[in-house]
Amino acid sequence: MLKAIHIRDFAIVAELDLELGEGMNALTGETGAGKSILLDALGLCLGDRATADTVRPGAERAEISAVFELAPGSAAAQWLAEREMAAEEEVAIRRVVQAQGRSRGYINGVPVALRMLRELGELLVDIHGQHAHQSLLRPAAQRALLDAYAGAEGERGAVREAYQRLTAIDREIGELEGAGQGYEERLELLRHQVEELEAAEPSSEGIAALEAEHQRLAHADELIRTAHSQLQALSDDEGAAQAALGRAIRELGERRHLDAALGEAVDLLETALAHLEEGCQTLRGFADGLESDPQRLAELEQRIANLRDLARKHHVAVEALPQTLEQLRAERHRLENAGERLEQLRAERGEALAAYQRAAAALSSVRAAAGERLAAAVGELLGELGMAGAELIPAVEHDPDAQPGPEGLDRVELRVRTNPGQPAGPLSKVASGGELSRLGLAIQVATVAQSQGVATLVFDEADAGIGGAVAEVVGRLLSTLGQRYQVLCVTHLPQVAAQAAHHFQVHKAQGEAQTHARVAPLAEPERIEEIARMLGGLEITDHERGAARELLERGRGSRA
Structure with a gap:
């Protein structure tokens, strides 16, 4: 999980040190306060492209450092060990962007290419919302999500093994047939x-x-x-x-x-x-x-x-x-002996191809069955999230005549129908930003028992466009995710913020020449004031404070 993040001279942040906790962490603040800046900084640290406004005006460079706690045997820990950059229990990632545009990345103090920051970042953090880390939009991630939900590691292993055997035979045939030209x-x-x-x-x-x-x-x-x-x-x-x-x-x-x-x-x-x-x-x-x-x-x-x-x-x-x-x-x-060997290899290839196709068909069957279960589970959650009538449709299109590959013969795509009667389409084309955030939330909750993915989930205004009772459902679902993952949620709804185990307030401070964004952890009294502000607006009364206390009590009860 993300233990701490340090930001210096990034956008409108002069300097910020923030320690995050387990479970659900909520970030709140008035509109325009810069709630998403923390997420933008985290994305930059994990390999996002730097933009012209990355470095704070007047500064020479922006610097973001993040420290993650590693679970033993996790995909991130294995990735680090394979590259001889392993630490015992945590990993430190650092990104420096010069005002002139040059950029450098470090993992545990070792200079690395930005590509490596992105690779490791995808194993540490999954950001849901209108950001570049939206893994739901990547076909490979969609297939991996469905496979994880299906528990199909055995079937996937059989496909990869059969594919390796097939490609080894094809490689030798190609060498012998190529030699035949001369x-x-x-x-x-x-x-x-x-x-x-x-x-x-x-x-x-x-x-x-x-x-x-x-x-x-x-x-x-x-x-x-x-x-x-x-x-x-x-x-x-x-x-x-x-x-x-x-x-x-x-x-x-x-x-x-x-x-x-x-x-x-x-x-x-x-x-x-x-x-x-x-x-x-x-x-x-x-x-x-x-x-x-x-x-x-x-x-x-x-x-x-x-x-x-x-x-x-x-x-x-x-x-x-x-x-x-x-x-x-x-x-x-x-x-x-090429002629005799080619004849033998061609016979072996026929057997290897048949074995591969059987393994791919078995994997496809497992994926299709899991897709039906996932659609039902997500559909039920979408109704609670104010998207009644919306459907997630995991499409598994099996083509036995397709070119063999290490992931089988399926084209896996998560499609969505947001309203009854509309045609289903790809997530990236059909779902709006707020809908995509809620879809991501529903999928994460539905797959929480099977998922072996990242340890930190980030939701950037997953509650956009909703309110009332549905907002409390979103908060409850995020809190449920927090029982297994670390959840970082940017929200403008008090019903969501009240469900968090840790609450941070983002606000702007006007200096002599510049505006600075600051983030502060809230203790119980300050938290009551912040939720009351979110409930009531500019003038906070005892009524709003009472309602804030009630929301916090309900939130604590849901986490108990």
């Missing part, structure tokens, strides 16, 4: 490339051994000279180390009886002499076995040059040639 030429080239690489013997061990032998022969003269020179210094010359070490052992050994401690030094020197003799013997064998071989060196250089040429031809490192050879062999084998 089949002979490609196969001939592959055979030549494989033969050429096989002749070069590019095994990992062979390349390493080749380079080691080349290194040794290329420096053979230098190695021989160095070995003989060191042998003379260590063993062959009259004053060599081996002779000096032998003399030292002999002279010290003759005197070791004079001091027992001398014996340890003699033992170590004898060990050193043994190692020196062994080392000289090994070095002599190395020098005797190494000889310059210009012909063999030339052969090695030619083989290495050939390997490098092959590596350049295939755009890989020399060390990667063995892997390249295996890949070319595999492709050659595939093309040599």
Whole structure:
């Protein structure tokens, strides 16, 4: 849920810090006070497009920060974890808009593209009303809402699995059929490339051994000279180390009886002499076995040059040639057996397509049944909301001949008929702003038991165009939603505001040069005054205050 929002230099807000609570939160204020500014700021923080009046006049930039509490395992928590931006229990989102128009977004302090703000925002907040976040107008959201209501995750999973199998087969068929356009030429080239690489013997061990032998022969003269020179210094010359070490052992050994401690030094020197003799013997064998071989060196250089040429031809490192050879062999084998494999794949595709169509038909059946239940539940609520005769019609049009997709073969659309006798049409074309808000409210209440969506619902004047008893019904329904979700509601009706668990008042303050909007949480006395103002107008009497107390008592009773 939305725990807190901080706004600085946005529109007519100089600075605002607001902490929101669980359940239903109501925002009220006089007409023109700027009640929707808070929602506009929240939308901007969640990736909405900035407009020319985003930054407060005279300020360098606008800044909005929002902190959301995350439920463990929620879609938003998973989204953050997948992108390595997870926090333990909450996420901080920040949007900065410069006066020149440049904009930056941050999630948990990490700079991100606005697209990512929108993606995360859709998992955190659902705004109902005349705003860009109206998920009810998105076809994908309509389908997802119906699927969630239907509890169709199993059927959707079966469709996705069948679709992935089908697309994998189609991809391989396409590769084989595409190769057929230049089949002979490609196969001939592959055979030549494989033969050429096989002749070069590019095994990992062979390349390493080749380079080691080349290194040794290329420096053979230098190695021989160095070995003989060191042998003379260590063993062959009259004053060599081996002779000096032998003399030292002999002279010290003759005197070791004079001091027992001398014996340890003699033992170590004898060990050193043994190692020196062994080392000289090994070095002599190395020098005797190494000889310059210009012909063999030339052969090695030619083989290495050939390997490098092959590596350049295939755009890989020399060390990667063995892997390249295996890949070319595999492709050659595939093309040599393409006809047989294509026949097998076409048979598999027929089975995979039939399996996909069965899974899609099962999903469609579940959607259609859920659509009927949802229409009945929403229709009953719309009657209570002053839209008697209006109908929500979830249309599920199944086309078994349509192009397969990961969501099945249905075209899902939520249609509405606002008055009896009128044709049903898409929500975006038939429903007015106020009607759409109430439709959204009815759908949210109807699907509350099945919904696994966002944790915060925002209603921007869902009560527009209604009053009296219906207004109290709207408040009761919003309060009902507040038992499961956090609800943020902008309202001008006292019957709705009285149902809220938390009440905030928006008002304008006139400064010397500018007008500022402020939002303040209301305690019980201030709340009575605000609801009395909403009931009575400019002059508040004890009668309005009494009526306000009565509304608040009824609101508390409905939440108990």
